[in-house]
Amino acid sequence: MKKFFLLLLLTFSLFASDSKDVLRAQIIEKIISNISINEVITVWSDNKELIAEFRKSSNIITTDDCGKANIVVIENAKNIENKDCKNKPVFVLNYNLLKDVPESFGAFFWKKGRPNIVLIKPRTLSHGITIAKELEAYVEEKIW
Amino acid sequence: MHIFAFFVLFSTLVFAQEQGLDNLLSEYREASELSHQTKQEKSGHVTIFTRANLDKMQAYTLNDIFKTLKMFTLKNSSFGSTALVKSPYSEHSMSSVKIYINSYEVTSITAGTGIAQFGKMGLNHIDHIEVYQASNAIAFHGEPGNMTIKLYTKNPSRENATVLQGSTDSKGGNRGQIIDAQNFDEYSYLANIDVSGNKFDKEKNINNKELSRDSGRGQLYINFAKKNDYFIEGGASKEKSDIFNGFAKNVESGDITTTYSYLQFTKNLPSQTEFIISGTYENVDVKSSDTFGIPLFDTSLSNNLDVASGSYTYDILLQKHHNYEDHNFLFGAEAKLKTFFLNSLHSNGIEKSYPIGPKNLDIYMLFAEDSYDINEEHQITLGAKADYHDNHFTKADTEYILRLAYLAKLSKELSFKGFVQKGYVYPIFSQTTFSPVITPNPNLKVSKNRIMKAEIEYKKEKLALTFGTGVSKSKDGIVFNQTEGTYVNSNKNSDFSQFFINLEYRFSVENKLLAEYFRAYKDNYSFTSDKGALVQLYTTFGKFDFYNELVYRSSYVSVDGVYMDAGYDYTAGAIYHYSENLNIKLKGENIFNKAIETSINGAKIPALERRGILTLEYIF
Numbered sequence: 001m002k003k004f005f006l007l008l009l010l011t012f013s014l015f016a017s018d019s020k021d022v023l024r025a026q027i028i029e030k031i032i033s034n035i036s037i038n039e040v041i042t043v044w045s046d047n048k049e050l051i052a053e054f055r056k057s058s059n060i061i062t063t064d065d066c067g068k069a070n071i072v073v074i075e076n077a078k079n080i081e082n083k084d085c086k087n088k089p090v091f092v093l094n095y096n097l098l099k100d101v102p103e104s105f106g107a108f109f110w111k112k113g114r115p116n117i118v119l120i121k122p123r124t125l126s127h128g129i130t131i132a133k134e135l136e137a138y139v140e141e142k143i144w
Numbered sequence: 145m146h147i148f149a150f151f152v153l154f155s156t157l158v159f160a161q162e163q164g165l166d167n168l169l170s171e172y173r174e175a176s177e178l179s180h181q182t183k184q185e186k187s188g189h190v191t192i193f194t195r196a197n198l199d200k201m202q203a204y205t206l207n208d209i210f211k212t213l214k215m216f217t218l219k220n221s222s223f224g225s226t227a228l229v230k231s232p233y234s235e236h237s238m239s240s241v242k243i244y245i246n247s248y249e250v251t252s253i254t255a256g257t258g259i260a261q262f263g264k265m266g267l268n269h270i271d272h273i274e275v276y277q278a279s280n281a282i283a284f285h286g287e288p289g290n291m292t293i294k295l296y297t298k299n300p301s302r303e304n305a306t307v308l309q310g311s312t313d314s315k316g317g318n319r320g321q322i323i324d325a326q327n328f329d330e331y332s333y334l335a336n337i338d339v340s341g342n343k344f345d346k347e348k349n350i351n352n353k354e355l356s357r358d359s360g361r362g363q364l365y366i367n368f369a370k371k372n373d374y375f376i377e378g379g380a381s382k383e384k385s386d387i388f389n390g391f392a393k394n395v396e397s398g399d400i401t402t403t404y405s406y407l408q409f410t411k412n413l414p415s416q417t418e419f420i421i422s423g424t425y426e427n428v429d430v431k432s433s434d435t436f437g438i439p440l441f442d443t444s445l446s447n448n449l450d451v452a453s454g455s456y457t458y459d460i461l462l463q464k465h466h467n468y469e470d471h472n473f474l475f476g477a478e479a480k481l482k483t484f485f486l487n488s489l490h491s492n493g494i495e496k497s498y499p500i501g502p503k504n505l506d507i508y509m510l511f512a513e514d515s516y517d518i519n520e521e522h523q524i525t526l527g528a529k530a531d532y533h534d535n536h537f538t539k540a541d542t543e544y545i546l547r548l549a550y551l552a553k554l555s556k557e558l559s560f561k562g563f564v565q566k567g568y569v570y571p572i573f574s575q576t577t578f579s580p581v582i583t584p585n586p587n588l589k590v591s592k593n594r595i596m597k598a599e600i601e602y603k604k605e606k607l608a609l610t611f612g613t614g615v616s617k618s619k620d621g622i623v624f625n626q627t628e629g630t631y632v633n634s635n636k637n638s639d640f641s642q643f644f645i646n647l648e649y650r651f652s653v654e655n656k657l658l659a660e661y662f663r664a665y666k667d668n669y670s671f672t673s674d675k676g677a678l679v680q681l682y683t684t685f686g687k688f689d690f691y692n693e694l695v696y697r698s699s700y701v702s703v704d705g706v707y708m709d710a711g712y713d714y715t716a717g718a719i720y721h722y723s724e725n726l727n728i729k730l731k732g733e734n735i736f737n738k739a740i741e742t743s744i745n746g747a748k749i750p751a752l753e754r755r756g757i758l759t760l761e762y763i764f
Contacts, residue, residue, distance in 0.1 A: 019175060020176045023168060023171055023175050026168055027165065027168050027169065027172060030164075030168065031165075096304075109304070110302040110303070110304060111303070111304050111305050112303060112304075112305045112307060112763055113195045113271065113302050113303060114169075115169050115172050115176070116169075117169070134164060134165065135165075
């Protein structure tokens with residue numbers, strides 16, 4: 001069944017050939033590749049699909065130990081409570097987490113049926129994060 | 145003409161591929177479209193309107209979608225509402241169209257489907273629309289339909305916003321919409337309110353009497369869900385419309401007030417089992433004054449007619465999916481209980497008695513379907529449904545639906561779909577039970593039909609080319625007999641055949657061109673366009689979205705013998721995304737005022753008039 005429906009999905013869903021997990025990982029990888037923090041970036045995430053995709057890429061270094069990461073990507077704030085990485089720069093996968101997690105500096109999220117990216121300038125500065133020109137269009141001064 | 149030239153020039157200049165993150169975001173949005181999860185290729189010829197398409201089209205109402213559908217023409221009824229008419233039949237024939245909002249089946253006593261009442265339904269809360277032609281009358285459960293339109297509401301986890309939208313148009317109409325959708329852990333809700341005042345040009349009938357179809361409409365939709373557990377949704381709408389031509393020849397004044405409300409509860413049970421229960425209430429109040437008098441069912445004449453009728457419908461469904469090796473089974477049982485009521489029938493201020501026919505219709509349904517993967521390239525689906533009808537008036541009967549679907553991937557570029565279905569159309573209350581102007585026929589039999597459809601699709605890189613064809617045969621078609629003044633089962637041939645060709649070319653994720661042509665063939669009379677075409681151009685350029693649409697329908701001679709010119713409805717729109725929070729939208733409908741028209745008592749009117757619409761959208 002599985003194979004047939006996969007085939008159909010690939011055939012009938014025009015231009016949806018890249019799965020959304022792959023594309024999501026590519027987007028976040030592109031964001032991380034365009035920021036710098038004066039050291040080699042190592043990423044930890046509470047999202048297993050995302051980490052699995054990152055590991056297929058040669059452009060991003062991942063770790064299973066969030067204490068060794070210098071960029072943390074989360075979808076649930078509870079997953080970094082009481083962990084060594086809770087004070088590290090955090091990129092969130094839900095806009096509301098920007099309000100809940102003071103260490104968060106950016107978000108990839110859905111709003112009005114569209115995926116969005118936002119980077120909060122004062123927070124990137126407080127983490128010593130430099131943003132490349134390609135990301136300037138996504139920089140905002142404050143959380144809405 | 146200048147506007148047309150502007151849009152064409154602009155649209156053709158901007159096919160540059162977007163680069164970088166914006167392009168990745170567009171690709172991600174497209175790969176995440178909810179239609180990828182809901183679309184059923186085995187269930188018919190499918191046309192999808194994604195939320196991105198609906199946004200660019202500035203599709204505010206269902207009519208904006210209806211007018212583009214192949215094999216159908218959006219026309220008008222004598223009462224001012226729109227009618228989706230199957231080519232090349234007349235607007236008086238039943239087109240067997242079903243509308244679903246999520247898994248709720250819209251039902252109406254007045255027309256059998258929700259088309260008449262829901263044409264002006266706002267689409268602000270709708271994520272995407274799937275239109276199935278030669279549709280699966282088994283897997284979609286409920287009453288059978290040859291075309292099924294499935295509206296899926298927005299996913300609150302992707303909305304996370306409150307959006308306010310206000311529109312005003314060049315005819316003096318206006319629309320206000322507000323939607324709020326949020327997601328909290330495993331809970332979510334969506335609420336949408338839509339209020340509109342709809343204005344149209346006044347028309348003159350054959351006696352030089354002014355006809356109006358202005359209306360006001362309000363609708364509310366709300367849902368609340370717990371992820372993978374339950375889903376509660378409900379809707380209510382009220383529309384008051386001038387009666388336009390109404391029942392007869394020389395209407396003085398009158399209006400139609402329609403109220404509709406429903407509530408549905410869906411529970412996900414273990415082992416891919418789903419339980420759905422719903423209740424629907426509908427009320428239609430018609431007031432009409434006529435100088436010459438409206439000829440009623442009993443041959444009397446009414447100068448002032450007041451009719452209030454309605455219905456209750458209860459539906460309960462249990463269905464289960466089960467996978468075993470290469471089989472994907474669907475089993476289900478459903479009961480639908482419909483009750484018609486006549487609140488009042490006053491003619492010239494005096495209450496009339498009425499020899500009413502069956503007031504109830506209980507339908508008990510059993511269905512099963514098996515989709516079997518022959519191998520990786522071929523799938524066959526077999527389905528059967530038994531519907532037991534009891535109207536507590538005439539003898540109960542059981543009707544059967546049988547369906548075969550075959551899907552094949554013939555090569556890397558070629559795929560094939562074929563469907564054979566044996567089904568039926570059950571008469572509606574206005575034919576068997578009550579109508580103020582005709583004598584109902586409680587002894588009407590169901591109309592049986594058989595359809596055979598196939599399509600072949602070629603896809604390579606950015607191009608998709610589809611060719612489809614099919615034949616339909618029916619027996620005992622339900623038609624109105626002028627001599628007898630009632631509906632009868634016709635023994636005349638109403639078979640037809642059709643073909644369509646569809647081309648889609650994607651310049652990039654946000655830029656695409658769609659072109660479509662269809663033709664329907666019928667041996668005897670054709671009362672609606674038998675040929676049609678559609679061209680749609682979706683374009684994005686920086687902060688601007690552009691949309692161009694041309695709907696062609698061929699000339700025809702209407703039921704009343706009036707020759708109607710071919711229609712060319714050109715619609716165009718532009719959206720300026722001013723900021724993260726504000727969008728400014730401009731749309732021109734039927735810009736050349738050449739859309740296909742309907743002949744009603746001397747007046748020739750398009751379903752959607754030439755109109756400019758300005759909209760401001762604010763996102764909180």
